Amino acid sequence: MGQLLCCVQVDQSTVAIKERFGKFDEVLEPGCHCLPWFIGSQLAGHLSLRLQQLDVKCETKTKDNVFVNVVASVQYRALADKASDAFYKLSNTRSQIQAYVFDVIRASVPKLNLDDAFEQKNDIAKAVEDELEKAMSAYGFEIVQTLIIDIEPDEHVKRAMNEINAAARLRLAATEKAEAEKILQIKRAEGEAESKYLSGLGIARQRQAIVDGLRDSVLGFSVNVPGTTAKDVMDMVLVTQYFDTMKEIGAASKSSAVFIPHGPGAVRDVAAQIRDGLLQGSVHH
Numbered sequence: 132m133g134q135l136l137c138c139v140q141v142d143q144s145t146v147a148i149k150e151r152f153g154k155f156d157e158v159l160e161p162g163c164h165c166l167p168w169f170i171g172s173q174l175a176g177h178l179s180l181r182l183q184q185l186d187v188k189c190e191t192k193t194k195d196n197v198f199v200n201v202v203a204s205v206q207y208r209a210l211a212d213k214a215s216d217a218f219y220k221l222s223n224t225r226s227q228i229q230a231y232v233f234d235v236i237r238a239s240v241p242k243l244n245l246d247d248a249f250e251q252k253n254d255i256a257k258a259v260e261d262e263l264e265k266a267m268s269a270y271g272f273e274i275v276q277t278l279i280i281d282i283e284p285d286e287h288v289k290r291a292m293n294e295i296n297a298a299a300r301l302r303l304a305a306t307e308k309a310e311a312e313k314i315l316q317i318k319r320a321e322g323e324a325e326s327k328y329l330s331g332l333g334i335a336r337q338r339q340a341i342v343d344g345l346r347d348s349v350l351g352f353s354v355n356v357p358g359t360t361a362k363d364v365m366d367m368v369l370v371t372q373y374f375d376t377m378k379e380i381g382a383a384s385k386s387s388a389v390f391i392p393h394g395p396g397a398v399r400d401v402a403a404q405i406r407d408g409l410l411q412g413s414v415h416h
């Protein structure tokens with residue numbers, strides 16, 4: 132109906148290409164326009180000015196001979212002031228952009244090892260964007276942004292890379308665990324050494340206290356009982372300790388049978404052994 136009335140409507144974010152007798156005449160902005168068909172005017176088509184996105188998947192090979200699929204995302208749009216170029220100069224814009232992306236990626240990635248390709252994704256994207264900007268500006272298109280959104284190696288390569296990373300992490304974990312165990316063993320040994328040292332000090336002080344107590348008892352008894360020697364007093368003290376020990380062993384409810392030599396001679400031998408041991412301990416101290 133609009134064509135019969137010579138009126139056409141152009142939607143927002145869109146321009147229309149007007150021709151007269153098959154030749155480009157002008158670009159129609161959004162709105163309502165008069166298009167008198169009887170004087171040869173006609174509408175050649177519409178061109179969207181909206182931002183468009185094209186994802187391009189390109190297979191290539193890295194410098195270390197690993198085949199990868201590189202996925203690039205190109206955001207572009209037609210320029211309103213170059214709408215005629217965008218409409219007439221390219222028959223398939225997406226195919227043209229894809230061809231340039233293939234060309235740049237297959238020229239850039241083979242110069243890099245696989246690890247470097249992952250690290251230099253932004254550099255690859257910048258190279259693609261610069262090349263597209265130079266090429267597509269002549270056709271009335273603006274390249275807004277180019278992103279390398281994925282670099283996907285072959286499945287076998289990914290599995291091998293994961294195994295290498297897992298092995299490295301296990302090796303690091305084993306090293307850390309061994310270092311921790313080493314520290315624990317050192318600390319445990321230092322603790323045991325300190326414990327034994329303090330225990331030895333305690334035993335030495337205990338024995339010294341026993342020796343000092345016995346010496347004081349012998350000296351006091353010799354003074355208070357004339358005619359007795361230190362040996363007589365020591366023998367009596369040791370015999371008393373001997374009988375007290377036997378009494379405690381017999382009184383213990385959970386003690387097993389203990390066979391101890393007993394008799395006048397045995398008591399004398401025990402006394403002699405204890406006295407010699409205490410005297411030797413006192414001398415070494």
